Amino acid sequence: DTGVSQDPRHKITKRGQNVTFRCDPISEHNRLYWYRQTLGQGPEFLTYFQNEAQLEKSRLLSDRFSAERPKGSFSTLEIQRTEQGDSAMYLCASSFRESSYEQYFGPGTRLTVT
């Protein structure tokens, strides 16, 4: 399968712990997005990378959230000092510049903060 992959698929953590999620986009895709989705809601934009540069970050993203995309390949999303309100599905998507209208989504990482 050469689609977008995310790891882990599920994560349960205690409040106050740090967590890190990984996204591997489709190999030739230079654009990468992170979204958060809570139950019954649509995905909510978190951040956008073009190659290794983080070009956009949602105001909703507190300073506890950080994302990186070293060398413009895989990306990581870290949440520090997790809170119960961080419980959600974290989705990664990638696209190719010439067809940027079509984002390919991964299966997501479901985070539960207890």
Place this chain on the structure above:
Amino acid sequence: DAKTTQPTSMDCAEGRAANLPCNHSTISGNEYVYWYRQIHSQGPQYIIHGLKNNETNEMASLIITEDRKSSTLILPHATLRDTAVYYCIVRAPGTYKYIFGTGTRLKVLA
């Protein structure tokens, strides 16, 4: 702020056309309308996009009103596998931020 408004849910009989409306009255002149769908427990999947003209592909048709304030996604012959949440999406002007909204839960009935 850019936003979309869709009915919460709709039912459609199998084999009939499903028409899913979306209001995007705040869309700016050069921004596209995108439609994605999300089947339970999967990531969203691209369906179609458009700017001004009506569009059709192998999955669906997209009808955009002349004033661009609303659009309708048409699944011409709905099947049970089309049961999903359908999102009408716009991008906030001058940004890379895609606004999904809450979507329409389409249930195709046998």
